[in-house]
Amino acid sequence: MIDRSDADQTRVTHAGNRPADNHGIINPPVYHASTILFPTVAALKAAAADHFARPSYGRYGTPTTYALEEAMAALDETDRGIALPTGLAACTMSLLAFLTPGDNLLMSDAVYGPVRRFCERILAGFGISTTYFAPEVGAGIDRLIRPETKIVYLETPGSLTFEMQDVPAITAAAHKAGAVVMIDNTWATPLFFKPMRHGVDIVIQAATKYISGHSDVMLGVITTREELWRKIKATAHGFGHAAAPDDCYLALRGLRTLAVRLARHQENGLALARWFQARPEVDRVLHPALPHDPGHGIWRRDFGGASGLFGVVLKPVPEKALAAMLDGMRLFGMGYSWGGYESLILPSDLTGMRSATPWPAAGPLLRIHAGLEDLADLTADLEAGFARLGAEA
Numbered sequence: 420m421i422d423r424s425d426a427d428q429t430r431v432t433h434a435g436n437r438p439a440d441n442h443g444i445i446n447p448p449v450y451h452a453s454t455i456l457f458p459t460v461a462a463l464k465a466a467a468a469d470h471f472a473r474p475s476y477g478r479y480g481t482p483t484t485y486a487l488e489e490a491m492a493a494l495d496e497t498d499r500g501i502a503l504p505t506g507l508a509a510c511t512m513s514l515l516a517f518l519t520p521g522d523n524l525l526m527s528d529a530v531y532g533p534v535r536r537f538c539e540r541i542l543a544g545f546g547i548s549t550t551y552f553a554p555e556v557g558a559g560i561d562r563l564i565r566p567e568t569k570i571v572y573l574e575t576p577g578s579l580t581f582e583m584q585d586v587p588a589i590t591a592a593a594h595k596a597g598a599v600v601m602i603d604n605t606w607a608t609p610l611f612f613k614p615m616r617h618g619v620d621i622v623i624q625a626a627t628k629y630i631s632g633h634s635d636v637m638l639g640v641i642t643t644r645e646e647l648w649r650k651i652k653a654t655a656h657g658f659g660h661a662a663a664p665d666d667c668y669l670a671l672r673g674l675r676t677l678a679v680r681l682a683r684h685q686e687n688g689l690a691l692a693r694w695f696q697a698r699p700e701v702d703r704v705l706h707p708a709l710p711h712d713p714g715h716g717i718w719r720r721d722f723g724g725a726s727g728l729f730g731v732v733l734k735p736v737p738e739k740a741l742a743a744m745l746d747g748m749r750l751f752g753m754g755y756s757w758g759g760y761e762s763l764i765l766p767s768d769l770t771g772m773r774s775a776t777p778w779p780a781a782g783p784l785l786r787i788h789a790g791l792e793d794l795a796d797l798t799a800d801l802e803a804g805f806a807r808l809g810a811e812a
């Protein structure tokens with residue numbers, strides 16, 4: 420069992436494990452369950468009085484689910500967690516728990532694309548309006564807050580464009596107006612940013628990414644205080660969501676090595692970012708840990724590290740030159756998601772993704788995920804890619 424004073428490295432190693440309840444076996448077992456039996460009518464009634472309190476039916480969770488939820492809550496320094504089948508479900512259930520028709524939501528303009536589409540297609544249909552704010556808005560968010568604003572939703576750095584947000588300033592203004600503040604903390608993980616210390620109410624983690632870490636799990640986790648937990652849990656359960664036990668197990672297994680993996684992702688990410696910065700084909704590198712980055716001051720003030728995901732804006736090139744570069748990569752894979760052990764490169768399309776702030780870049784935007792490979796092998800792969808690009812330009 421972990422102690423309140425334990426450091427993060429100790430927490431990721433032990434949180435959620437209860438060998439004494441499990442024959443001394445270190446990892447929690449994978450409970451596959453639908454029906455759970457009750458020995459007496461009294462026990463059945465006790466379970467029905469509060470399905471969230473103990474195992475009562477598979478959909479409400481099992482000790483495997485609880486282990487992951489407990490570990491994530493410990494890392495986020497809060498009371499409770501909720502495991503959900505995807506990261507996107509963690510985003511949408513957090514939103515739906517606090518919104519009813521007529522309400523307004525303030526959303527970062529650099530939010531993860533599928534969340535924007537959820538606001539535009541699903542929430543709008545329920546009569547819930549979304550106002551997008553510039554990620555750099557800071558305390559100026561107070562000018563956008565209306566009496567019907569119930570939620571301020573943050574994601575920092577922003578998806579694809581990596582702008583940093585002033586979380587304490589935004590949170591202070593939102594709380595003055597009585598709004599709930601939630602943040603998607605997938606980029607930093609609980610190891611590199613502690614949103615609760617800056618006043619955030621609800622933390623969302625796409626555990627699909629770094630927590631699982633091996634590109635083979637879809638999972639989301641929400642962490643929050645006891646009183647908000649019950650409301651979100653009831654909403655998520657009401658929609659029928661339940662995370663699968665094997666996925667919770669794999670996420671916990673991934674969590675055990677998160678600290679060592681992230682240190683390497685950070686190291687490779689920074690080295691690659693600096694390498695790109697020195698290339699003549701590159702217009703701008705979007706990485707908050709680089710001193711030139713506009714968000715660097717906030718990152719240094721609030722964050723304990725940088726993960727391996729960042730952006731690169733190239734100088735304008737013909738489409739076929741970019742394709743020649745990307746089609747021939749040997750180690751960098753091209754595909755959605757990130758946070759696994761392997762390096763990825765993805766051309767990003769911001770069409771329909773910005774409404775509060777324009778995206779002025781003239782050249783193509785790439786998203787790079789620095790994996791755990793040898794750095795020299797990675798830069799050789801990129802160097803060969805730029806040679807193919809140059810030959811077609």
Ligand SMILES: *Cc1c(COP(=O)(O)O)cnc(C)c1O
Pocket residue numbers: 505506507508510531574578603605606625626627628637638639756
């Ligand atoms: C991937 C991602 C999600 C969604 O997670 P899924 O498990 O793919 O549904 C949410 N937020 C961010 C920032 C992400 O990168």
